[in-house]
Amino acid sequence: MRILELRGVSKRFGGLLAVKDVSFHIDGNEIVGLIGPNGAGKTTIFNLISGVYRPDTGDIFVLDRPVTGLPPHRIAHLGVARTHQVVRPLQELTVLENAMVGASFGRHQHRLGKAHEIAEEALKKVGLERKADSLAGSLNMAEKKRLEVARALAAEPRLLLLDEVLAGLNPTEVQEMVEVIRSLRREDLAILIIEHVMTAIMSLSDRIIVLDQGKVIAEGSPQEVAEDPAVQEAYLGDPQMAAAFLSGEGE
Ligand SMILES: Nc1ncnc2c1ncn2[C@@H]1O[C@H](COP(=O)(O)OP(=O)(O)OP(=O)(O)O)[C@@H](O)[C@H]1O
Ligand SMILES: [Mg+2]
Numbered sequence: 001m002r003i004l005e006l007r008g009v010s011k012r013f014g015g016l017l018a019v020k021d022v023s024f025h026i027d028g029n030e031i032v033g034l035i036g037p038n039g040a041g042k043t044t045i046f047n048l049i050s051g052v053y054r055p056d057t058g059d060i061f062v063l064d065r066p067v068t069g070l071p072p073h074r075i076a077h078l079g080v081a082r083t084h085q086v087v088r089p090l091q092e093l094t095v096l097e098n099a100m101v102g103a104s105f106g107r108h109q110h111r112l113g114k115a116h117e118i119a120e121e122a123l124k125k126v127g128l129e130r131k132a133d134s135l136a137g138s139l140n141m142a143e144k145k146r147l148e149v150a151r152a153l154a155a156e157p158r159l160l161l162l163d164e165v166l167a168g169l170n171p172t173e174v175q176e177m178v179e180v181i182r183s184l185r186r187e188d189l190a191i192l193i194i195e196h197v198m199t200a201i202m203s204l205s206d207r208i209i210v211l212d213q214g215k216v217i218a219e220g221s222p223q224e225v226a227e228d229p230a231v232q233e234a235y236l237g238d239p240q241m242a243a244a245f246l247s248g249e250g251e
Contacts, residue, residue: 002027002064003159003190004049009058010214011044018044020214021058026159031181031191033201033222036211037234042194043085045211046161049192050082051075063158079107079158083148083165085194091137098136099123099150106155115154122154126180142173149180160184162193166200174200202226210234 005025011018019041026032034042047053049060051072059068062078081102089098099119103110110118123129126146131139136147145165152160162181166174178200184191195201201208202222210218210225212234218225225231 002061003030004192005061005064006045006049007059007061009045009048009055009060011041011048011053012056018214019048019055022211022214022216023058024209024216024219026190026192029185029187029189030206031185031193031204033205033208034192034194034211035196035198035201035208035225036217039213040211041214042211043163046082046163046192046194049075049159049161050080073105076106076155077109079156080161081106081152081155081157081159082161083145083152083163085163085167087141087144087148089136089139089144089147089151091135093136094133095128095136095139095147095150096120096123096132098147099154102151102154103156106157108156118156119150119154122150125153125183126150127176141168142170142177145169145177146180149177153184158188158190160189160191162191162195164194164196166195166197178204 003026007023009022010020022045036042048055051070054069059066061067062075062080067075067078096119099122100115103115103118123132126149128143128146128150131143139147149165166177169177174197181204193204205222208222208225209216210231217234218228218231
């Protein structure tokens with residue numbers, strides 16, 4: 001089944017065309033990387049898929065159903081869950097309660113008892129179960145990133161959108177998070193992952209889509225996109241990203 005399809009999607013912010021005629025699709029249980037220099041339009045694409053923004057042109061389909069213009073909660077109910085680039089847990093709630101929010105407002109909108117159960121499972125999947133009763137505000141950055149993933153997982157998504165869940169983590173934490181993401185691979189879940197940490201995205205992804213200035217400039221296996229001259233040029237325009245790309249270190 002086609003989990004996600006974008007057809008000719010564009011989004012303008014005032015004078016800036018942030019996303020230009022973007023088309024791609026995700027099938028089955030793929031893990032697809034979405035990469036590109038800063039400002040390429042990656043997060044905007046997540047905001048379009050999840051209904052935060054409505055595209056100016058084009059159409060978006062989730063599980064073969066048109067979702068263009070639907071509000072975020074309706075899209076969440078179809079099984080789309082996301083993490084945010086800037087983590088923002090509900091600081092005054094516990095870790096478990098934060099994950100329960102995902103279960104309550106996700107695909108099945110569980111009542112408290114069931115939400116509790118699902119949230120506990122999600123915390124286990126990301127290795128946060130021992131922090132369940134801590135206040136979310138007391139977590140360090142790596143733990144907050146895990147909590148973002150747990151909250152999204154508790155929504156029991158068919159499509160999981162991960163926005164830079166490795167950013168700001170040290171190499172050990174990156175490795176741990178990569179293992180968590182790898183462990184999520186299952187029959188009925190597709191993952192679209194935005195990431196600047198190149199070694200990680202290259203090793204995790206079945207396929208990579210490269211954006212530059214709002215446009216898809218390449219799509220293919222990790223090997224294919226790494227060797228693509230257009231991709232190398234896009235990154236070379238940005239010295240910091242080029243260094244990251246070529247060294248495989250990421251930000
Ligand atoms: N709400 C908004 N209003 C105005 N401009 C916006 C808005 N959101 C994004 N933009 C602009 O759209 C462009 C794409 O932004 P976006 O956040 O999608 O990039 P990105 O690829 O996620 O970058 P990064 O790697 O830095 O996170 C940028 O020029 C950004 O400044
Ligand atoms: Mg972004």
